[in-house]
Amino acid sequence: MSALEQSRQFGTPDCLKWRQAFFDRLPSLAEDLAAGFVHVASRHGNAAGNTWLRRHENRFIDPERVFHRFELLANDLRRAFVEIRRQGSSTTGLLAACDWLADVEKRLMVGTLNTTQDDDALCDYARAQAVGVEDVRNKLIGSIASHNRRLRLGLLAPPRRLRGIEGQSTSARARHVARMIAASRNALTPLAPSVPLMAVFQWERAPVMSIAVADEMALTQARDRARRHSITPPSPKMKRAEQLARLGCEKWWRRQLRRIAGRRIEQVMRGARRVHKRAGIYCSNLTITRRRSQKIRTRSLLEMFEAINQDGQTYTLAELAELGLANPDHRRAELMLRISDTEAEANRLGHVGLFYTITTPSRFHPVMEHSSRRNPKYDGSTPREAQHHLQKLWAQARASLARDGLAIYGIRVVEPHHDGTPHWHLLVWAKPDHVEAVTETLRSYAEAESPNELFDRFGQRTTARFKLEIIDREKGTAAGYIAKYISKNINGQQFARDGVEGDHLDNYGHDLADVAPRIESWAACWGIRQFQFLGLPSVTVWREVRRLTEQQQDELQAWEDATQPRASIARVLHQIRDAALGGHWDQFVRLMGGPNTPRKDQPIKPWSIPAFRTGAVDDEFSHATGEVTKSIVERGRYGDEIKVPKGLVVKDHKGRTAEYLTRLYRWDVRPKRGFSGVGGSDRGEAGSAWTCVTNCTDPGTGAGQSLVPRGLLTPKELTPEELEAQLQRYRAWRASENVRQEMEDADLEHRMIQAAVRRHKNHAPPEWQGVPEYFPEGI
Numbered sequence: 001m002s003a004l005e006q007s008r009q010f011g012t013p014d015c016l017k018w019r020q021a022f023f024d025r026l027p028s029l030a031e032d033l034a035a036g037f038v039h040v041a042s043r044h045g046n047a048a049g050n051t052w053l054r055r056h057e058n059r060f061i062d063p064e065r066v067f068h069r070f071e072l073l074a075n076d077l078r079r080a081f082v083e084i085r086r087q088g089s090s091t092t093g094l095l096a097a098c099d100w101l102a103d104v105e106k107r108l109m110v111g112t113l114n115t116t117q118d119d120d121a122l123c124d125y126a127r128a129q130a131v132g133v134e135d136v137r138n139k140l141i142g143s144i145a146s147h148n149r150r151l152r153l154g155l156l157a158p159p160r161r162l163r164g165i166e167g168q169s170t171s172a173r174a175r176h177v178a179r180m181i182a183a184s185r186n187a188l189t190p191l192a193p194s195v196p197l198m199a200v201f202q203w204e205r206a207p208v209m210s211i212a213v214a215d216e217m218a219l220t221q222a223r224d225r226a227r228r229h230s231i232t233p234p235s236p237k238m239k240r241a242e243q244l245a246r247l248g249c250e251k252w253w254r255r256q257l258r259r260i261a262g263r264r265i266e267q268v269m270r271g272a273r274r275v276h277k278r279a280g281i282y283c284s285n286l287t288i289t290r291r292r293s294q295k296i297r298t299r300s301l302l303e304m305f306e307a308i309n310q311d312g313q314t315y316t317l318a319e320l321a322e323l324g325l326a327n328p329d330h331r332r333a334e335l336m337l338r339i340s341d342t343e344a345e346a347n348r349l350g351h352v353g354l355f356y357t358i359t360t361p362s363r364f365h366p367v368m369e370h371s372s373r374r375n376p377k378y379d380g381s382t383p384r385e386a387q388h389h390l391q392k393l394w395a396q397a398r399a400s401l402a403r404d405g406l407a408i409y410g411i412r413v414v415e416p417h418h419d420g421t422p423h424w425h426l427l428v429w430a431k432p433d434h435v436e437a438v439t440e441t442l443r444s445y446a447e448a449e450s451p452n453e454l455f456d457r458f459g460q461r462t463t464a465r466f467k468l469e470i471i472d473r474e475k476g477t478a479a480g481y482i483a484k485y486i487s488k489n490i491n492g493q494q495f496a497r498d499g500v501e502g503d504h505l506d507n508y509g510h511d512l513a514d515v516a517p518r519i520e521s522w523a524a525c526w527g528i529r530q531f532q533f534l535g536l537p538s539v540t541v542w543r544e545v546r547r548l549t550e551q552q553q554d555e556l557q558a559w560e561d562a563t564q565p566r567a568s569i570a571r572v573l574h575q576i577r578d579a580a581l582g583g584h585w586d587q588f589v590r591l592m593g594g595p596n597t598p599r600k601d602q603p604i605k606p607w608s609i610p611a612f613r614t615g616a617v618d619d620e621f622s623h624a625t626g627e628v629t630k631s632i633v634e635r636g637r638y639g640d641e642i643k644v645p646k647g648l649v650v651k652d653h654k655g656r657t658a659e660y661l662t663r664l665y666r667w668d669v670r671p672k673r674g675f676s677g678v679g680g681s682d683r684g685e686a687g688s689a690w691t692c693v694t695n696c697t698d699p700g701t702g703a704g705q706s707l708v709p710r711g712l713l714t715p716k717e718l719t720p721e722e723l724e725a726q727l728q729r730y731r732a733w734r735a736s737e738n739v740r741q742e743m744e745d746a747d748l749e750h751r752m753i754q755a756a757v758r759r760h761k762n763h764a765p766p767e768w769q770g771v772p773e774y775f776p777e778g779i
Contacts, residue, residue, distance in 0.1 A: 002031065002034075003031050003032075003034035003035035003037075003038055004023070004030060004031060004034045006034070006038045007019060007034040007037050007038055007041075007049075010037075010038075010041045010046040010049060011046040011050070015046060015050060018050070019037070019050070019053070022053055022057075026060055026061075026062050027062070027064075028062055028063050028064035028065075029060060029061075029062060029063060029094075029098075032085065032090075032094050033053065033060065033094070035090045035094075036052065036053075036090045036091045036094050037049040037050075037052065037053060038090075039089065039090040039091055040052045040091060052091065056095060059095055059098055059099060059102070060098050061098045061101055061102050061105070063077075063078070063081055063101060066101055066104070066105050069105070069114070070104075070105075070108055070114070070116045071116070072116040072286070073108075073116060073265070073268065073269070073272075073286075076269065076272045076274050077101070077104060077268075077272060079272070080100070080271070080272035080273060080274075081097050081100070081101055082097075083273065083374075084096050084097040084100055084374075085097040087374070100271065104268050104271070104272075107264050107267065107268055108264060108265070108268060110229050110230060110257060110260055110261065110264070111125075111129075111228060111229045112125075113125045113229075113257065113261075115260070115261035115264050115265055116265065119258075122254065122257050122258060122261060123250075123254055125253075125257065126250050126251075126253035126254035126257050127250045127253075127254075129225065129229075129253045130247075130248050130249055130250040130252075130253050131250075132225065133218070133221075133222045133225065133244075133247050133248040134248045136218050136221050136222070137214065137215065137218035137222075137244065137248070140214035140217055140218050141211060141214045143209070143214075144209045144210065144211070144214060165177060212240075215240050215241070215244060216240065218244065219240055219243055219244055219247070222243075222244065222247040222248070223243075223247070225247070226247060226256075229256075229257070229260070230260060231256045231257075231260065233247070234246045234247065238640070239639075239640075241639050242638050242639050242640050245637070245638035245639050246638050249637065249638065251637075252638075259527070262287065262290060262525050263382065263384070263525060263526060265284075265286060265287070266283065266284055266286075266287050266420075266525050266526075267382050269284035269286065269287070270284075270366050270382075270419065270420055271366065271380070273366065273367060273372075273374060275366070275419055275420045276366075276367045276372040276418050276419045277372060277418035277508045278372045279372075280518075281418050281508060281510060281515060281518060282416045282418065282420060282515060282518040282519050282521075282522050283416075283420060283518050283519075283521050283522040283525065287521055287522070287525050288517060288518055288521045290521075291517075291520070291521035291524055291525070292517075294524075299318060301317075302316065302317040302318035302321055303316055303317075303318045303672070304671060304672055305317045305669055305670065305671055305672055306669070306670060306671075306672045306673075307320060307667045307668065307669050307670075308667070308668050308670070309665040309666060309667050309668075310665065310666050311665070316672060317669070328490045328491035329491070331490060332486060332487065332490045332491065335411075335486050335490075335531060336479060336483065336486060337583060337585055338411075338533065338536075338539070338585050339411060339427070339478065339479050339482055339486075340477070340479040340585075341584065341585035341586040341588075341589070342409070342410070342411075342429070342536065342585065342586070342589065342595075343429075343477060343478045343479055344586045345586040345589050345590065345594075345595070346409075346429040346478075346595075347473075348586070349595075350431075350432070351429040351430060351431055351432070352429065352430060352431070352432050352435050352470065352471070353410075353427065353428075353429050353470070353471030353478045354408075354410075354426075354427075354428050354429070354430060354435065354438070354439070354468065354469075354470060354471065355425070355426070355427050355468070355469040355470075355471060355478070355481050355482075356424075356425070356426040356428070356439075356442060356466070356467070356468055357423065357424070357425055357426075357463075357466070357467040358390065358393070358423065358424045358426065358442070358446045358465070358466055359417075359423040359424075359464065359465055359466075360386045360389055360390060360421055360422070360423065361449050361450045361453060361465070362375060362377045362378075362450065362453050363377050363378060363379045363381065363450070364378075364379075364381045364385070364386040364389065364421050365377075365378060365417065365419055365421050366378045366419050366420075366421075367419045369417075369418075372418075372419075382526070383416065383420050383421055383422055383522070383526045383528065384526045384527065384528070386421050386422050387414070387422050387526070387528050390414075390422065390423075390424055393445050393446060394412075394424075396445050397441055397442050397445045397446075400441050400445075401438065401441055404437065404441070406430070406434045406437055406438050406441070407430070407431075407434075407535065407595070407596045408428040408429065408430045408434075408438055408534065408535060409428060409429055409533075409534055409535030409536055409595040409596055410426065410427045410428030410429055410533070410534055410535070411426075411427050411428075411482065411531065411532070411533050411534065412424055412425070412426050412531070412532045412533075412534060413425040413426075413427075413482065413485045413486070413489065413530065413531055414523075414528055414529065414530050414531075415485060415488065415489055415519060415530070416519060416522050418508055420522060422528060425482070425485055426442075427478055427481065427482050428534065429595075435470070439468055442466065443466050443468075446465055446466040447465050447466055453465070469481070484512075486531075487512055487516070488506060488512050488515065488516060488519060489516070489519050489520070489523075489530050489531070490516060490520070491513070491516050535595050535596040536589060536595060537588065537589055537592035537593070537597070537602060538592075538599065538602070538605065538606070540606050540645075541576075541592070541602075541604045541605065541606060541648065542580055542585070542588060544606060544645070544647065544648055544662045545573075545576055545577050545580040545581075545604070545648065545662070546580045546581060547662040547663070547664075548577055548581075548660075548662055549581065550581070552664060555664050556660075559660065559661055563658065563659070565650070565658035565660075566652060566656055566658065568652035568653065568654070568656070569650050569651070569652045569656060569657070569658045570650075570658075571652075572591075572603050572604070572650055572651070572652055573604070573648070573650045573660060575591055576588060576591050576592070576603070576604060579591060591603070592604070603650065603651050603652070604648050604649065604650050604651070605648070605649050605651075606645055606648060606649070607645070607646055607647045607648050607649045607659050607660075608643045608644060608645045608646065609643065609644065609646050610633045610634070610641055610642065610643055610644075611633065611634035611642040611643065611644045612632055612633060612634060613632050613633070613634050644663075645663065646659075646661060646662070646663050647659060647660045647661040647662040647663060648660045648662060
């Protein structure tokens with residue numbers, strides 16, 4: 001017997017009728033509701049069962065409606081709903097499942113946007129929000145004249161005959177006029193002997209409306225619009241125009257909505273228990289699919305544009321990206337070089353290497369580690385919130401170390417657990433007599449929250465929250481400790497260590513090459529920085545110095561001849577340049593002042609200047625504000641000043657500085673005109689022709705001339721028979737069923753448009769019956 005049939009055994013006919021109407025409103029949940037009612041009624045009576053239904057009426061939700069609304073996640077949501085419902089009794093399990101599904105429905109909606117829809121719908125929604133911000137601003141600007149006119153004329157028309165205006169000051173005279181207007185007969189004057197309505201008003205002069213006031217009002221509404229979509233508005237420290245430009249930009253909304261949609265979908269998948277080592281490890285399958293699609297879009301965009309410098313060298317943006325740190329092989333090689341040479345410098349200084357692992361409390365983990373079952377302590381936190389928790393912990397520990405004079409330096413690596421919750425690996429070096437104090441400081445902050453979780457069921461203290469390994473040089477190097485984590489978080493490519501079984505696998509038995517894209521997708525989804533060096537010189541200086549290669553020696557000499565830097569400054573640059581070009585990071589660290597040297601005391605820092613308009617310097621007119629910009633400084637899409645890196649500022653031991661130019665090429669980015677042939681990117685060589693036809697001279701037979709016969713390059717004239725054959729093929733194509741249907745559809749659409757235009761007649765605007773309005777200057 002089903003639960004619905006059992007529920008009909010309780011109550012009067014009126015109760016049965018009420019319950020049946022209740023169940024009919026939630027057809028997909030009727031059987032579960034009936035089971036919950038029977039569970040309560042069989043123990044406490046029919047009235048208690050009806051009370052249970054009525055009390056929780058607002059918490060019940062129709063699952064099939066939610067599944068149909070989010071079809072992309074329907075199967076995963078249905079599986080999770082059933083799982084949560086079965087974890088409790090007929091009543092508590094059903095309520096918990098409905099609460100979770102209601103939270104999912106709220107989470108997957110950003111404003112009125114369904115985050116599971118395709119990217120085209122998101123782009124249309126972003127465009128609508130940007131247009132909405134501009135419409136509000138334009139409406140406010142359009143009401144400036146009307147507002148100021150009402151301000152100038154007053155709320156009501158003054159009496160026809162005004163008595164003498166009394167008062168010595170302007171304010172006193174204005175108050176006297178206000179009292180006369182209030183006492184005079186007008187449309188709001190009540191019948192005697194009641195009190196005049198306008199006599200009890202407090203008269204204050206309203207401020208004059210201007211574009212600045214309209215912008216401020218529009219900005220307030222635009223920031224509220226962004227908050228309603230869970231989007232953090234631009235910083236209030238920005239100029240008003242820059243904030244409005246962002247909030248009124250379709251691309252800004254698109255970027256924010258894509259980020260929020262991806263994170264909310266991933267968080268729902270974590271709540272649905274679809275992110276763990278037995279399902280989608282580190283991130284959901286949907287997230288990695290979205291990340292691959294994003295990479296394909298980015299790669300296609302880079303292939304569509306090319307950059308050309310002053311020497312005529314032309315490359316696509318995709319080719320230039322492969323030469324930089326966007327190439328994972330280059331990024332991994334640079335990281336390993338910096339780690340290995342930092343260890344060499346630490347060994348020279350006699351410092352001890354420490355490898356810490358810091359994890360988050362249990363409330364950040366949605367599933368259990370070993371069984372992958374739901375964690376009852378999970379509070380719904382996202383990986384980004386877990387990252388903020390670790391960052392706060394590290395900030396407190398770092399401040400404590402600074403107060404105690406304990407200096408450390410090294411690298412921090414962030415990687416996810418199998419359920420997507422981040423944890424930190426710290427490879428740092430410290431003085432031997434500081435090791436114990438540094439360890440206790442980090443341990444105290446890492447284990448401060450939920451200390452009861454630090455012990456197992458036997459009462460033994462565990463290393464689940466904090467773990468230390470001291471680097472033993474006899475067993476291996478620090479670079480060997482961290483190499484696997486570096487490879488795992490980039491592309492999974494590394495040289496497996498000899499004698500180490502399973503060195504190519506992660507902690508859960510997955511191949512590093514397979515899980516690396518999932519970890520990269522996880523970091524991109526949640527916006528988590530994976531690698532960060534601590535207490536070491538600026539890597540920007542390292543990269544900028546390495547731009548001055550041996551091929552740029554002549555340009556460097558020409559720059560020094562033109563700027564005439566002091567010999568002590570030039571000596572500093574050349575020493576650091578020799579170390580950087582040789583790939584000696586340890587020497588670079590030493591020449592920059594050593595570990596933990598403050599940035600202000602380092603001899604070289606990056607040099608950035610405002611970008612200048614290199615094209616035709618014409619006045620830029622803004623159609624949004626009506627302003628004319630005469631500055632030669634280049635400004636970005638949102639009106640803010642653009643600063644570009646140009647080189648380095650070098651300082652000698654006496655604090656005297658000089659600038660060095662490292663960006664020796666000027667690049668002009670333009671849409672790609674065609675595919676380059678062999679040698680198209682070489683210096684001074686011409687690219688492949690856009691067409692194989694030449695209209696200048698006949699092809700010859702000498703060197704460099706085309707070997708294709710003339711008859712194959714120039715179309716020949718058709719004979720009458722060939723022309724008739726082509727016409728017959730055209731008529732056959734024109735008479736085909738597909739073409740006929742397309743033409744009929746186009747004709748029908750044209751007739752429908754004409755009919756719609758005839759239905760909406762253009763009515764002539766009414767003629768103006770009033771007097772011409774006067775607008776003073778400045779309005």
